[in-house]
Amino acid sequence: MYKKLIFLLIMIVNTCVSAQEMQVFAINGRAEMENKGKWTTLVKGQPLNLSDRVRTSQRGSLTILDNERRKIYAVQSEEGGTVEALVATQRARAKSLTREAFAEVKKSLFGKQDDRYATRGGVTYRGNNNDEMLACWLAANINSRYEILNSQYTVALHAMDPVHHKAVRTVAVGESVELLVVNESDDALYVGIIDVDADSVWSAVSTECELLPPHSAVVLPYPIEFFEPRGTDHLLLIASPEPFNLPRALELYNTGYRDSGVGSFGAAQISISIK
Secondary structure, three states: OHHHHHHHHHHHHHHHHHHOOEEEEEEEOOEEEEEOOEEEEOOOOOEEOOOOEEEEOOOOEEEEEEOOOOEEEEEOOOOOEEHHHHHHHHHHHHHHHHHHHHHHHHHHHOOOOOOOEEEEOOEEEEOOHHHHHHHHHHHHHEOOOOOEOOOOOOEEEEEEOOOOOOEOOEEOOOOEEEEEEEEOOOOOEEEEEEEEOOOOOEEEOOOOOEEEOOOEEEEOOOOEEOOOOOEEEEEEEEEEOOOOOHHHHHHHHHOOOOOOOOOOOEEEEEEEEEO
């Protein structure tokens, strides 16, 4: 009897906990939740149930963190909808847009024969021109304090504690963080991460580009671990509608390659203090 009651209580607690696995991670513009017929403003960190009705302003977006599945969704809806429905729509849209982007790459791959292609890390690169333009763009749009002077696409970068899934700005030597990338623009974007350490050494965190659908947010599949030198590391998120080879672009940048064409790129920056 007592065992059955304990088991029942555990089931009830688990049900309540699982119902609160969703929470507000970020808000761009304005986002609200319906409560007894009235719309109240959502705040960062607020828990959400799948049945909660939410809505955003016309240009706003709501980033929802699913702690249980370790997924992140950026949703938009002026009319409003349940969290469950909006997340399901975003999942389907992300898959559809990824298929469309793949179809375009495949179409161009078997199109013009005078274009050059190379595959590195499972990513197909179309020629080298975008790498050259990125090198020029970095020189023209990242100042000596690693601030971004111009970004053609709205993107954001966050460093997350891999255990507690909270944003962090200070780490110890040897600790790792996960990188959360948010694409708030209307375009599918390829993204890569540059790490500038305390000695001003630029390096690519990964040789691969990741493709993000519009209005989506993902945790990149590779964590980043911090080593000496202690001080401040600057992480730069680079985004482009065309794929690029980040190590090659950095090689061109470091050798002083400059040209008049600077291309169209988006960027975001965060600073991490290494103790």
